[in-house]
Amino acid sequence: MTAxxxxxxxxxxxxxxLVRLYQELEALLGLSFYWNDFSVxxxxxDGVDLTTVSGSPxxxxxxxxxxxxxxxxxxxxxxxxQEAKSLLLFGQPPGQASSPRLDELLHELRQVFRRELQxxxxxxxxxxxxxxxxxxxxxxxxxxxxxxxxxxTFLGYLYRSTLVNWRRLRSGKVTIREFLAGLWQANKACxxxxxxxxxxxxxxxxxxxxLERSLQVRSSLYFMPEPGKPGKGIDxxxxxxxxxxxxxxxxxxxxxxxxxxxxxxxxxxGIDAWHNAEDAAQELKQISQRTGRSDLGVRMHWLYFKSPxxxxxxxxxxxxxxxxxxxxxxxxxxxGTLQPYRPLNCEHLWELPLHIQDGALLAEEHxxxxxEQAYSLVQPIxxxxxxxxxxxxxxxxxxSFTAPRFWGDVYVRLIQQAQKEGAWIAIPRDILGxxxxxxxxxxxxxxxxRLWKIHWQGVRGDxxxxxxxxxxxxTERILAVTGDFELGEGYIDMPVQEMLQIxxxxxG
Numbered sequence: 001m002t003a004x005x006x007x008x009x010x011x012x013x014x015x016x017x018l019v020r021l022y023q024e025l026e027a028l029l030g031l032s033f034y035w036n037d038f039s040v041x042x043x044x045x046d047g048v049d050l051t052t053v054s055g056s057p058x059x060x061x062x063x064x065x066x067x068x069x070x071x072x073x074x075x076x077x078x079x080x081x082q083e084a085k086s087l088l089l090f091g092q093p094p095g096q097a098s099s100p101r102l103d104e105l106l107h108e109l110r111q112v113f114r115r116e117l118q119x120x121x122x123x124x125x126x127x128x129x130x131x132x133x134x135x136x137x138x139x140x141x142x143x144x145x146x147x148x149x150x151x152x153t154f155l156g157y158l159y160r161s162t163l164v165n166w167r168r169l170r171s172g173k174v175t176i177r178e179f180l181a182g183l184w185q186a187n188k189a190c191x192x193x194x195x196x197x198x199x200x201x202x203x204x205x206x207x208x209x210x211l212e213r214s215l216q217v218r219s220s221l222y223f224m225p226e227p228g229k230p231g232k233g234i235d236x237x238x239x240x241x242x243x244x245x246x247x248x249x250x251x252x253x254x255x256x257x258x259x260x261x262x263x264x265x266x267x268x269x270g271i272d273a274w275h276n277a278e279d280a281a282q283e284l285k286q287i288s289q290r291t292g293r294s295d296l297g298v299r300m301h302w303l304y305f306k307s308p309x310x311x312x313x314x315x316x317x318x319x320x321x322x323x324x325x326x327x328x329x330x331x332x333x334x335x336g337t338l339q340p341y342r343p344l345n346c347e348h349l350w351e352l353p354l355h356i357q358d359g360a361l362l363a364e365e366h367x368x369x370x371x372e373q374a375y376s377l378v379q380p381i382x383x384x385x386x387x388x389x390x391x392x393x394x395x396x397x398x399x400s401f402t403a404p405r406f407w408g409d410v411y412v413r414l415i416q417q418a419q420k421e422g423a424w425i426a427i428p429r430d431i432l433g434x435x436x437x438x439x440x441x442x443x444x445x446x447x448x449x450r451l452w453k454i455h456w457q458g459v460r461g462d463x464x465x466x467x468x469x470x471x472x473x474x475t476e477r478i479l480a481v482t483g484d485f486e487l488g489e490g491y492i493d494m495p496v497q498e499m500l501q502i503x504x505x506x507x508g
Contacts, residue, residue, distance in 0.1 A: 110122075147247055186403075257292065450479070
């Protein structure tokens with residue numbers, strides 16, 4: 001006889017304005033809520049009148065409620081709704097960047113479920129066979145020094161190659177060899193400006209691609225859609241002139257298509273896309289025409305962004321995802337999470353939060369760390385990924401791999417660490433594909449005597465790793481499992497497939 005196991009049922013009963021928020025939390029948790037169903041074991045409540053709840057489930061109060069209901073056993077968790085909404089739409093300030101606050105809140109909520117439920121199912125945000133995900137990204141602000149006018153950026157390169165690197169040499173941030181190489185490349189840049197040979201930034205992109213080939217990884221490269229345009233300013237009508245790029249993407253169309261064919265991802269390094277849907281659609285079109293793809297991601301140049309309006313502009317402009325939500329001045333968790341998510345005011349757009357940026361760590365105008373300090377500072381971010389799952393996003397500019405910066409070794413160390421730790425390193429488009437399929441999956445649990453059967457409904461992605469099913473249960477009673485599995489403290493993980501079987505000691 002087949003019957004549904006007495007698995008814990010988690011319900012959600014919230015005010016109508018909060019439904020979209022809790023749908024997103026449901027997806028981040030990897031659960032399937034029973035909406036407005038009071039015949040559950042645990043009921044999340046927020047923005048409702050408790051006297052309208054029938055039955056006597058455990059009520060986890062996640063926000064302001066009214067009325068009293070003596071049948072309910074209440075657990076207070078008031079921070080969830082308000083904090084989650086603020087983090088997903090507006091983010092947290094740089095001073096709180098070190099805290100993956102939303103992931104911590106969801107972890108605390110899971111602990112409530114674990115205390116109250118004997119058996120329940122979840123889809124963790126970690127592909128089977130891996131420990132977490134890592135997305136490598138590059139903002140292509142400049143493709144050569146030769147293309148730059150004799151202005152602030154070109155002169156700034158000479159300044160950094162000489163006086164700044166002299167200070168960096170004295171503080172141990174560059175070696176004598178790197179300092180001398182910077183001086184030599186500064187001379188070559190001046191010669192290239194006169195039409196004599198190539199400058200080091202003209203070679204930097206190819207060096208980056210060869211490096212990633214050797215590491216057997218691929219990344220996303222965001223190209224500027226239009227030259228000579230600094231764009232609109234955040235608090236001023238026009239952005240500073242040195243925000244403009246000076247290369248024409250049409251001239252690099254063959255290269256952009258070759259990148260896509262070899263497994264890299266080409267995206268948009270937006271100028272005004274953050275400002276309104278019309279500009280977003282136009283900038284998407286500029287790069288889409290060069291690649292032949294419409295499913296493009298975007299990161300705004302200089303991380304220009306206005307929450308929450310920019311989410312909506314990029315969504316209506318047709319982008320697949322945005323990866324702007326991070327910090328220029330530090331590293332960490334602006335959105336409080338390692339998971340890609342759908343902003344609450346969007347229909348299609350994903351947000352792929354930015355966690356680690358080269359300039360924030362190493363540039364003299366920001367944290368100004370040496371390379372060992374930079375590598376050490378980001379270790380808590382990777383530790384959070386190992387703990388919570390999700391995805392770590394890295395940004396390294398193409399010109400960071402050569403003079404005068406020489407920041408490429410930190411990038412390599414982080415990739416090699418992630419590989420050693422068993423991370424899935426993939427382009428954002430593939431990572432988002434995996435998270436999308438996770439959200440489409442549904443699970444059920446049935447019993448035939450001592451045999452428990454987990455049924456999965458969903459779609460497998462071509463070339464993507466399987467999802468992960470987690471069954472919280474009395475693991476000490478497990479006798480046999482069909483197929484691969486991993487045992488944790490009070491749960492068992494298995495790869496997604498249509499049916500999984502576990503034999504338990506005793507019936508029920």
